[in-house]
Amino acid sequence: MSMSDKLSSRKNIKKSPGKTSFFHRLDVRFPWLKLAAVCLLGFIAIIDLLDLTVSKLSDPYDKIRIAPMSYHVRVTKRVLEGKMLVALTFDDGPSSATTPKLLDILYTEDVPATFFMLGNMARNNPDIVRRAESEGHVVASHTMYHQNLIRISTAAVRSDINEASTVFKDILGHLPTLTRPPYGNFNSTIGSIIGTPLILWSVDTLDWKNKSTDAIMETTLSQVHDGAIILMHDIHPTTVETVPTLISALRGLGYEFVTVPELVEIRGKKLTSGAAYYNFRP
């Protein structure tokens, strides 16, 4: 048999009636089967998705540390809506002497915090910066060199802010989305140069001045309120030593801990760049 004969005989086989494929015959006898198969696949996909979501929601904190921030905020919002909330914030670090110890405490206590880091401290401790973010904390900017921004020229403010932005971008791969001006000093020009919302505080623990657990506890507990932003400094050993006692006391009063972006989200606020925020009361 020549090659052309072989080909034509194959064509004949294909065309000959009664020799249709298995799937064609199936399609003819059971026309609804294709639709049923598609529905089944869709059903399996939905169940898979639901199972994933349910398992995440049933144990939200377990997954938070490895989840992206948007997921973290979504789950936290669901769990914490209607609760009394506070945001612990730590300024002036990171310090290799004290910040890792604080991160250990926060990890053990399962408490997220917001760190207003200095660019020059972050540059010296990039691993601590990355660790803080990877453990579910928010890394925000406290400028580059902790200058009193209302006492320096506009050009100097711009240069400080740009330098800090570069440092955080290099370490974390993204710019900080919140800033705390040193000493809480700013004006509208400084606000527009900074270009992020300004986060101040409503509870000043005075931890830098009263280096004593009793004093920090008393100052904090006498001022704390729902939606408070609590100011502390992670560069002081006394502060870090006080944190477990403070967490336990605040929990005893019914407070839950959130980061500043979570507090904003849960309280349904929209922040404006350059504007200042002191607390997020309900």
Ligand SMILES: [Zn+2]
């Ligand atoms: Zn400071």
